[in-house]
Amino acid sequence: MKIGLYPGCSLNGGSREYKESVNAVAKAFDIELTDIPDWNCCGATAAHNLNHDLSLSLPIRILAIAEQNGLHEIVVPCAACYSRLTISQHEVNGDEELKNRIAGIVGLPYTGNVKILNVIQFIQDHILDKLSEKIKTPFAHKAACYYGCLLVRPHGILKFDRPEDPQTMDEVMKLIGADPIDWAFKTECCGAGMSVARTDVVGNLSGRIMEDAVDRGAEAIIVACPMCHSNLDMRRQDINKSLGKDIKTPVLYITQAIGLAVGISPKELGLQRHFVPVIFPVENVQNTIKVN
Amino acid sequence: MSSHSIYKEKSLAHSIEHDLQVSVAKCYQCGKCSAGCPVNSEMDYPPSVVIRMLQTEDPILEEKLLRSYSIWMCVTCEMCYGRCPMEIDIPKVMDHLRELSLQEKKVNPKAKHIVQFHKAFLDSVKYTGRLSELGLIADYKMRTFALTQDVALAPKMIARGKLHFIPERIKNKLSMKNIFKKTINKKEKPE
Numbered sequence: 001m002k003i004g005l006y007p008g009c010s011l012n013g014g015s016r017e018y019k020e021s022v023n024a025v026a027k028a029f030d031i032e033l034t035d036i037p038d039w040n041c042c043g044a045t046a047a048h049n050l051n052h053d054l055s056l057s058l059p060i061r062i063l064a065i066a067e068q069n070g071l072h073e074i075v076v077p078c079a080a081c082y083s084r085l086t087i088s089q090h091e092v093n094g095d096e097e098l099k100n101r102i103a104g105i106v107g108l109p110y111t112g113n114v115k116i117l118n119v120i121q122f123i124q125d126h127i128l129d130k131l132s133e134k135i136k137t138p139f140a141h142k143a144a145c146y147y148g149c150l151l152v153r154p155h156g157i158l159k160f161d162r163p164e165d166p167q168t169m170d171e172v173m174k175l176i177g178a179d180p181i182d183w184a185f186k187t188e189c190c191g192a193g194m195s196v197a198r199t200d201v202v203g204n205l206s207g208r209i210m211e212d213a214v215d216r217g218a219e220a221i222i223v224a225c226p227m228c229h230s231n232l233d234m235r236r237q238d239i240n241k242s243l244g245k246d247i248k249t250p251v252l253y254i255t256q257a258i259g260l261a262v263g264i265s266p267k268e269l270g271l272q273r274h275f276v277p278v279i280f281p282v283e284n285v286q287n288t289i290k291v292n
Numbered sequence: 293m294s295s296h297s298i299y300k301e302k303s304l305a306h307s308i309e310h311d312l313q314v315s316v317a318k319c320y321q322c323g324k325c326s327a328g329c330p331v332n333s334e335m336d337y338p339p340s341v342v343i344r345m346l347q348t349e350d351p352i353l354e355e356k357l358l359r360s361y362s363i364w365m366c367v368t369c370e371m372c373y374g375r376c377p378m379e380i381d382i383p384k385v386m387d388h389l390r391e392l393s394l395q396e397k398k399v400n401p402k403a404k405h406i407v408q409f410h411k412a413f414l415d416s417v418k419y420t421g422r423l424s425e426l427g428l429i430a431d432y433k434m435r436t437f438a439l440t441q442d443v444a445l446a447p448k449m450i451a452r453g454k455l456h457f458i459p460e461r462i463k464n465k466l467s468m469k470n471i472f473k474k475t476i477n478k479k480e481k482p483e
């Protein structure tokens with residue numbers, strides 16, 4: 001069966017290693033992923049902050065094109081895009097009048113029957129069965145699974161995992177040989193889209209997340225969202241400044257961790273694109289840089 | 293619904309009930325939303341206070357909300373909604389307040405650069421169908437003249453293959469133009 005892939009703008013740009021690792025893992029498990037043709041941006045935070053109809057129309061165009069191309073199931077690795085697509089589908093499908101109006105704006109027929117999977121659901125449905133037998137080098141590290149906001153909330157609409165102390169990523173990580181830790185910031189917010197407009201806020205929020213994970217012994221942070229990744233990885237300097245520490249704990253997409261465990265090369269998984277190098281063991285330095 | 297609404301005809305609480313099917317009257321001020329909100333310390337009114345202000349249906353407080361910084365600081369993390377015992381969809385209310393604040397030109401001066409960022413983002417989507425990260429940062433920095441550490445990040449991003457110089461474009465650009473024309477750019481005259 002062909003599965004559609006909605007990469008979204010991040011995976012096509014600044015977070016290309018996420019797409020590279022999703023594709024590399026799919027290939028290793030003989031899964032055919034097809035990019036949704038001529039896909040557009042989901043509108044992200046900007047659209048729903050400024051205009052409701054726009055925030056529905058952009059995702060519905062994507063889903064309508066998937067339908068047109070006979071893609072009944074699509075995987076959306078970016079947690080933020082997954083949230084926008086799922087929430088829009090839920091809202092539009094639940095209101096016939098709205099559905100017709102938005103389909104009219106988009107200018108395409110839309111029935112609303114595409115199944116949307118986040119990256120963990122994709123792994124659960126298509127990879128998990130065969131995962132254990134393919135492990136070559138177990139990912140034998142203490143891992144803090146960081147779910148962030150949009151994979152698990154709002155639960156009423158997404159109906160995925162549980163909103164407090166979720167476990168699905170932890171279960172996958174156990175299967176590849178990791179030791180997932182208990183920690184307090186699994187679903188706290190990293191500062192998300194404030195990365196450019198209020199970098200200081202991101203430094204604070206992401207700093208608290210990193211600090212708790214590291215204090216509890218995490219050797220790697222595992223994520224499933226390009227915003228979480230760039231805030232914890234690319235903004236590490238801001239985080240270290242706000243903490244007065246030099247934390248070198250790497251941040252990996254879950255597909256990169258799986259990829260390493262099944263023997264895919266670091267380069268194919270895009271590890272060289274990270275700001276914080278993926279090197280074990282991690283040597284963190286406490287209280288080096290003193291700012292403010 | 294509007295015929296037997298418990299709210300005053302013209303209040304924000306009324307339009308929120310009517311347009312979003314969210315009833316702010318259900319809130320009993322337990323404060324869980326504000327306690328869990330990651331940006332509460334940055335806000336002039338934390339989420340439970342926003343809901344309380346809406347409950348009063350007082351036009352003066354409603355005006356304060358539309359001019360507040362809170363509505364623009366909210367990052368839609370969905371924590372408040374996830375924890376609210378009455379399942380009040382606060383992020384949806386925030387979206388509604390932001391849209392009204394923008395329409396009525398009441399955006400808090402401190403939040404202008406956040407709005408500029410969203411606008412720069414949507415401009416990229418409108419013209420290319422996708423987000424060009426380089427274009428976004430350049431456009432946003434031009435609009436706000438805020439040249440900060442992001443300029444220092446650019447070369448490092450380029451070294452890691454993370455910035456595209458030529459923006460990606462979708463083929464069906466007309467479809468994007470039409471979507472924008474029928475939604476956020478409704479009031480603009482057609483070209």
Ligand code: SF4
Binds near residue numbers: 320324340375379
């Ligand atoms: S959590 Fe819900 S009920 Fe409690 S104060 Fe917030 S909005 Fe009101």
Ligand code: SF4
Binds near residue numbers: 329
């Ligand atoms: S959605 Fe907004 S108001 Fe609610 S907790 Fe998150 S940032 Fe705070």
